Amino acid sequence: MPDDASTAGLRAQGWSMLGREDRGAALGGAEYREKACEPLPESPAGLDAIADHIAKRAADHRIVIINESHIVTRTRELARMLLPRLRAIGFTVLSAEAFSSSKDSLAPKAEYFENGWPHYQLGYYSREPAFGRLVRDALTLDYRLATHEQWHDPNASPEADVNLSIANREEAQARNLMTVLDGMGSDERLLVHVGYSHARETAITRDDGTKTEWMAARLKNYTGLDPLTITQTQCRKASGAARLAQTRSRIEGAFDIVVDHPVDTFEQGRAAWRTQRGDLLVPIPATLRPVSAPLVIEAFSEGGPQDAVPMDRVFAEPGEDIALSLPPGRYYVRAVRLDEY
Template sequence: MLMLAVPAAAQEGAQPTPVPPGAHLPFQRSERLSAGDFVGEIHAYGAVGPDLAQALATQYARLGRPDLAWAAGRLHGKPGCDVVAQEGISTDPLDLLSRLAQDRRVVMINENHFAPTSRAFWLAVLPRLRQMGFTHVALEALSPRGDDWTDGEVRESIAGGKGFAPYLGEPTFAAVIRRAMALGFTLVPYDEADLASPGADREERIASRERVEAARLADTLTHMPTDGKLLVLAGWSHVNKGLSGPAHLHWMAEVFKERTGIDPLTVDTTSCQLTGPKDSAVTYTAPDGAPKVIPAAVGHVDMQVYMPLPGGDDLIAAAGVSRHWLGRPVAIPAALLPKGGDGVVEARKPGQSADTAPYDRLFLRPGEVLPLYLPPGRYVLTLRGEGGGIQASTSLTVAAPPHGKTPGTELSQATNRVAPSR
């Protein structure tokens, strides 16, 4: 069993990858994003080279390609995952989480920003925790202004600037927000990265951000009903308790615990992966039912979820890992497959504003034939090439699945069988 993890700098996750002198981040090129030039954005990141590997991986994830994101992310092994898997008892992570969360008011779950499998786990968790009385969902990626979701839709930020987070346009992330709203959760923004003084070093910037996040979450609790419960969704190490690293950093969860006296249940989905895209997510326990975590995570997180890896020779399975949570796999009409260069296919509902996140979005190279993943309904599909211009457009209807089966009800990868479009 192969276990992989993120680079240390990415796992700590408080600051972006350093930018070489003269390089221009596409995030700062609002005209490109405003034009829908996602192909140009990918090419711009790729041209910079390995210094922006993590940023390139985030963009591939945003464009429905977890396989390319994983390859670009330059991940390395993390000790302990194999040992836990060999010695522990495999357990359904949703069942374990439900049991551990019974007496907790606050649950914190992290994600890998360029592995949407983490967000698929969030989708699985939401109905369970709602039934257990959880009422609020705090998301790191939401703007502090709280203006990037409304009327059941997710606003896709394109303008850059202080409050800009690129994650909302990733289809699985948008599905998380839509699902949370549909279940009746109250959404809570709590993060703001640029609060330290300009001359602060890296550790000072991290510490400043963690303090602000924890303070805002603590304030959220004071305004919630006394019987309300809070789910916090964050990136990487923000959910760590205890002290971390040679600088003895206090991450958000630890600061929150110290500030409120509440010990949050913390769940890590980023450190350990399974060997194949069709594997079911799993966690491991000791014979007494207590969760087992790798040695480096002891005292930091309460449980770890091993997520499927978007690798292997089966391109449809690798590119589609966990994307079945979005809906049924649906064939893209031949007229919308790129032929003269890379392209991005998007699926929105008729009349849906172009500044909202699509229900699916997929980066394709010439010759690649991959499905979209969509819930039942009618959609307008568009193909954009470099420059952002729409090269082709068509309507498509996705039928309800046979036998009333609901897409995305399991943590394993769905079948590779692709439903025809019409």
């Protein structure tokens, strides 16, 4: 019996964290299926051209908000590519909902990114290797890290009204970003990394007439600043290079830029976009290949700490033809039993 959408999504998210998006795609979830959109006339083609286009548009904005899929890791690559382009025009702070928050500070704990290595405990989604590479590049470029996520009180009772819970979270995120902005110089600019609808500049109206106003809309209203908003989760073309798409009618005005990525394909169990962006498929060392039970294989850059986010991570079962996906370099590789992971 097929999984329902929410269960399949959670399982796909788990496979994504383990480097096995191929297994997430096999569940049949929507984020690995085509969702046709009309291309933007004269759209740039390919991630490099799209990143250049976004950076040019960003020159007129103090805030850029880019969303991601929490399942499809290729959406983190475009954010990574934007980092140097935006840094060159005055963007100095990267705030991500993925980073752990605390009641008293919107800056992640310094020990979680000391010496340019994103620590495993920096956040949840940032534990995934493509996200870890994004953070590593941000630190190399001297971005300051911030978090705007709502602080979760472990002693608080769960909110019974789902819509109220969403509204409270969106409000907290917007207010936190206002605090981040208040702590920045007047000439500094802010890059905000979010998931899905948090980047939406317009409210969603439900059938019963109730509305949800998302973080980007609240931030825009409160500050009077018009953010440049980019969505990567609305369109999926069948194949070919990434492009920009026309806004779908139901999200008219919600986002400034709609990125249309191709549906993912896989090679040796790994997302093909990684090798297209320069990774090499590297066989798992013979001594670390699983024999009697599955293993999680992790590769760390030589000289880096072993509590950092690895450069790659992949789940492998005995007999599978699975490879590590790595940029050229030297690495320390380890295998971890799944029950210890």
